[in-house]
Amino acid sequence: MPFKEHIYSVLLVSASESLNSSLLALLPTKDYSPVDIVKSISLAQQKISERAYDLVIINTPLPDDFGRKFAIDVCSNKSTVVVILVKGDIYDETYSKVLEHGVLTLRKPTSAAAINLSLDWMRSIRERLRKLEKKTLSLEDKMAEIRIVNRAKWALIEACNMTEADAHRYIEKQAMDRCVTRREIAEGILQTYK
Structure with missing residues (x-):
């Protein structure tokens, strides 16, 4: 049975214009739509309350909060796949705190190849969650x-x-x-x- 292609909705939570531009280039509309970008956790919470997203990418830190608690909350309440980007010096600490909640962690600085690999993993996890939703x-x-x-x-x-x-x-x-x-x-x- 062939895999049915899905278009994934994305919420990008990042205050970095340069990272936002780079990520947008890696999110073609044929695979990712809509891609909403917000620059704070409070705006991200508002977006999440308005609609469900397949994928959430959080670039830490943010102006109003680090973003770890938001990442955990989104993973625990929905079938959304979340990746949190953190600086290398706090990667291990962040990873250990979000691992059990299903949040993916990516070390910064990162490369386009690493982000593409992360996106592939996120889509794969989202498809697994989609199957579990149907079974439920x-x-x-x-x-x-x-x-x-x-x-x-x-x-x-x-x-x-x-x-x-x-x-x-x-x-x-x-x-x-x-x-x-x-x-x-x-x-x-x-x-x-x-």
Whole structure:
């Protein structure tokens, strides 16, 4: 099955005009759009509250905050992939504090090759998170169906004096005979026996 190409939304949090220009050159619109640039953590927080981003790149330090807590918050609350760029002398300390939260760390100064490699890793991680999101939604749907079917079984048990096994068989047979889901049958039963 071929990989479906995605276009990744990017939030660049950086007060450095030169780095912003360099990064924009590495983010072609065919792969990355929109690319929003903000120059402070407070503006980044506002952007994150307005929309979800696939990738967040934080160039530390920023005028109003270093950026480490923001990076951790974004990683823990969303399926966004975050990389934080830090100076070499504080790389190890920063890395050890953000590692367990899933924040990627890149040492400054860096090169275009290192940034491109980081972007590849970020996209790969984002695709993995996308698959996990789909599985989670699928599991939530299945759990919701089980809850509705169980409520319908109890409605049949109370209203029709069926056993649980009989109620289960009834729902299964109705779903098969009508070529619909068990959920649809269960919802009909719940409507009938309100």
